[in-house]
Amino acid sequence: MNIAIIGYGRMGHEIERILVDRGHQIKSIIDQDNFEEIHDLNTEQVDVAIEFTNPTSAYANILHCFNANIPVISGTTGWTDKLAKLKQISINENKGFLYASNFSxxxxxxxxxxxxxxxxxxxxxxxxxxxxxxxxxxxxxxxxxxxxxxxxxxxxxxxxxxxxxxxxxxxxxxxxxxxxxxxxxxxxxxxxxxxxxxxxxxxxxAKSREGFALGAVLAAEFMQNKIGFFEMNDVLQLNTIS
Ligand SMILES: NC(=O)c1ccc[n+]([C@@H]2O[C@H](COP(=O)([O-])OP(=O)(O)OC[C@H]3O[C@@H](n4cnc5c(N)ncnc54)[C@H](O)[C@@H]3O)[C@@H](O)[C@H]2O)c1
Known part of the structure; x- marks a missing residue:
């Protein structure tokens, strides 16, 4: 799969390592210093975007992916007041979105x-x-x-x-x-x-960040060509249990 990483901090680096291990191609890495490149993301180049940034930028980053019709998974925490709105947009406007407060x-x-x-x-x-x-x-x-x-x-x-x-x-x-x-x-x-x-x-x-990063990559693999809102329960098929 072709992936864009949005947020190249501790999680972004860990995710990059696991993506490479699992044979995926990283087409774009976006952080604060090259933020403008988010406008260039398109479905020709990228199958799924993985977003781990901070509470002030997550909402706008996810909307950029919606506008480019790129399925996006996000694990950024601390901004849940706006999550319901994005969830609704993804359902109403057929945008692929998976959010998890914890991917492990x-x-x-x-x-x-x-x-x-x-x-x-x-x-x-x-x-x-x-x-x-x-x-x-x-x-x-x-x-x-x-x-x-x-x-x-x-x-x-x-x-x-x-x-x-x-x-x-x-x-x-x-x-x-x-x-x-x-x-x-x-x-x-x-x-x-x-x-x-x-x-x-x-x-x-958690013993390290690796478990979160692996879960995020599994979620990205699940989200290829998906539209609508999803959670880790869908990826791990835990819905029927709880
Ligand atoms: N859901 C999960 O499983 C899980 C697991 C670990 C961390 N987290 C959350 O993920 C987020 C990131 O964690 P981290 O430890 O990698 O943090 P971090 O501070 O190491 O990395 C965040 C990165 O985002 C970059 N950034 C900031 N604004 C940006 C923007 N507008 N566009 C692109 N990049 C931007 C920063 O420069 C930084 O490199 C936090 O909210 C954290 O709580 C979630």
Whole structure:
């Protein structure tokens, strides 16, 4: 496949390595210093674009790909307020778009397990639920997009909870997310249900960025010639499980 990489930072570099390993051609690498080249992207040259930049530029970058009719996958976090709008455009105007707050296969399994556990814990109100997430100190957004997805999976299935807050404790109706920034940690997420008698943990710990990058490349392979909105559940066929 012919790929454009938009955002050549830590993730962009890791994705480039995996694309080459899997025999793909990288036709364009766009970062801040050659940003104007995004206007030259076209379907003759590029099958799929992979976007990992920052919360302020993701929306415009994805719209550029829509305008050029290039299916795009994005993993940029911290801008979810505008995600619904792009999702709607991709569906209404037949643009190929896949978004994931976390591309790791293990985390997407965790998302499915998290929803299942939440459905069970809905009948045990004595347990307070919290989410802990730890990431490297250069991460711009807090809490992580992954923690927000986990929180939403819990809120959708536990009747007594209706929102989340950035704090290390939960109240009766608000789920607390404790976000810690430390060293070079690629990403740790833990869901904790606690009663007076015991604690139940569900957790995932990334060993490196490679798992996210591989998931992004699998998603790009899935998106070739696709139109409409997709998620990692579609790539990994997890929809029927949770
Ligand atoms: N979804 C996932 O699985 C996953 C995994 C890891 C990181 N992330 C997210 O991906 C994003 C990137 O992470 P990173 O660690 O590579 O960050 P990074 O800071 O190392 O890289 C971001 C790159 O984007 C470039 N950039 C900024 N504005 C741009 C623009 N308008 N056009 C093109 N390039 C531009 C920057 O110069 C930089 O090189 C972050 O939002 C991070 O939270 C998501």
């Amino acid at each position: 296969v293990g985390v997407n399994v965790l998302f499915a397990l998290n929803k299942m556990l939440a459905k069970i814990m809905n009948t045990f109100p004595a347990y307070a639920v919290t989410i802990d997430e730890i990431h490297h100190t250069k991460k711009l957004d807090s809490p992580s997009g992954t923690a927000i997805t986990l929180a939403q999976g819990i809120i959708d299935n536990v009747d007594r909870l209706n929102s989340w807050t950035l704090a290390d404790h939960s109240t009766n109706d608000i789920l607390g997310i404790n976000a810690i920034r430390r060293g070079e940690v690629p990403g740790i997420h833990e869901i904790k249900y606690e009663s007076s008698f015991d604690t139940l943990h569900l957790s995932h710990s």
